[in-house]
Amino acid sequence: MSASGKNVLIIGGGLAGLACAVRLHDQGARPWIFEAGDAPGGRVRTDVVEGFLLDRGFQVYLDAYPEAGVLLDKTSLDLRRFKSGALVYCGGRMRRVMDVFRDPRHLLESACAPVGSVSDKLRVALLKWRLSRTSIEEIAAHEDMTTEKYLQRAGFSSRMIDVFFRSFYGGIFLERELSTSSRMFEFTFKMFSQGSATLPARGMVEIPRQLSSRLPDGTIRPGARVVEIRAGGITLESGEQIAGDAVVVATDATAAARLMPATASAEPAWRSVSCLYFAADHSPLREAIIVLNGTGSGLVNNVCVPSDVSPDYAPPGQALISVSLLGMPEPADLEAQVLEELEAWFGSDVRKWRHLRTVRIERALPELESGVGLAGPGFRRHAGILICGDHLWSASIEGAIISGLRTADAVLHTSSITKRVP
Ligand SMILES: Cc1cc2nc3c(=O)[nH]c(=O)nc-3n(C[C@H](O)[C@H](O)[C@H](O)COP(=O)(O)OP(=O)(O)OC[C@H]3O[C@@H](n4cnc5c(N)ncnc54)[C@H](O)[C@@H]3O)c2cc1C
Structure with missing residues (x-):
């Protein structure tokens, strides 16, 4: 069906909402973003x-x-x-642990660094090789367990886990217990192996800024907190009511659960x-x-x-x-x-x-519900409203963008749209 003229009200101007809006606009629909904060970007500012x-x-x-x-x-x-690798502060000094496949100059230094044994480093190489041959779809179908259990099962020593993985992935998962899903670990490990942290x-604001610049002037309304939603429209904190052909909730998981208590999604930790x-x-x-x-x-x-x-x-x-x-x-x-x-x-x-x-x-x-990470459509539908965000695919920039894009596709493929102007 033609998406032309479809007015889509998007609540939240983080990366999920922006990606959704860009895809809708590119396909001929008319997105409108209502953002509670003073500018778009959400958690990327x-x-x-x-x-x-x-x-x-x-x-x-x-x-x-x-x-x-x-x-x-x-x-x-x-x-x-960033360089591929890290300096690890332990035993009173800095130890260099580099990706020696990209920077072989550091082979000896990295192999000898007392951050895990030589067999730990070979296991890293093996994991890198195995995940380079595994698609993200295949990762999503893997058995899910905590990252700590996964690393133990993969044979890493407790020193390697404690000295390297807890701090490196602690900085990514924002927890050192390594209780995050092993699928998320495999996904990020694959991304680090295939590219660079940049x-x-x-x-970082340049990312949302670039997406915002692809939208027509006036698409994003900052300072517009939405307090109520229904299938055909929304109400702002100011009391203003706005009608649209479709409504997308692209807030973070807590705001989504508060705006849509009927979805029975618990507020996440x-x-x-x-x-x-x-x-x-x-x-x-x-x-x-x-x-x-x-x-x-x-x-x-x-x-x-x-x-x-x-x-x-x-x-x-x-x-x-x-x-x-x-x-x-x-x-x-x-x-x-x-x-x-x-x-x-x-x-x-x-x-x-x-x-x-x-x-x-x-x-x-x-914290993603077990089994949600990387799997499923990346959005939810409830009472004619679509819900997207990083909480529905993976807690990452990629996860938010995938969720927003897939939600836009779902909106574009929903029929029975009438044209209304907000
Ligand atoms: C410190 C930190 C480090 C991170 N590190 C990385 C990393 O290294 N790599 C990586 O890939 N990812 C990282 N992430 C995660 C990544 O930034 C997020 O997963 C992603 O930005 C989430 O985007 P989102 O659009 O789903 O949600 P959000 O960015 O939370 O956007 C939701 C938007 O909805 C708005 N909103 C909420 N309620 C309402 C309402 N009622 N009305 C209107 N608007 C509303 C909010 O103001 C917000 O702008 C990190 C995040 C943080 C915070």
């Missing part, structure tokens, strides 16, 4: 503070994401890569993260690499220097340091405690770092 670009929590775009890669113009995002040169930003007159690393806490104790999980990845993240002659802590620890002297911890990692220069901002994100990643 960047603030400018004293000329530094502060992403709202450290996050990366994996350039192997298949569907996001087709939707986004990666060239204009000007993606800057940052857009001008901050959330994983939280805190990110402390510091300015320095030089980088403690001078390379685009992620540093992990392999000690098993302390507040810090991972550190990087975004301005080493893209100089635009800091004003000329300065460096931006990003420090991630899992959860939301709230001691009054948090910055001082973090700096004291990092002095052991980077030396006394840390005392000269200047605290710029602490970003605390309570609802960073939803």
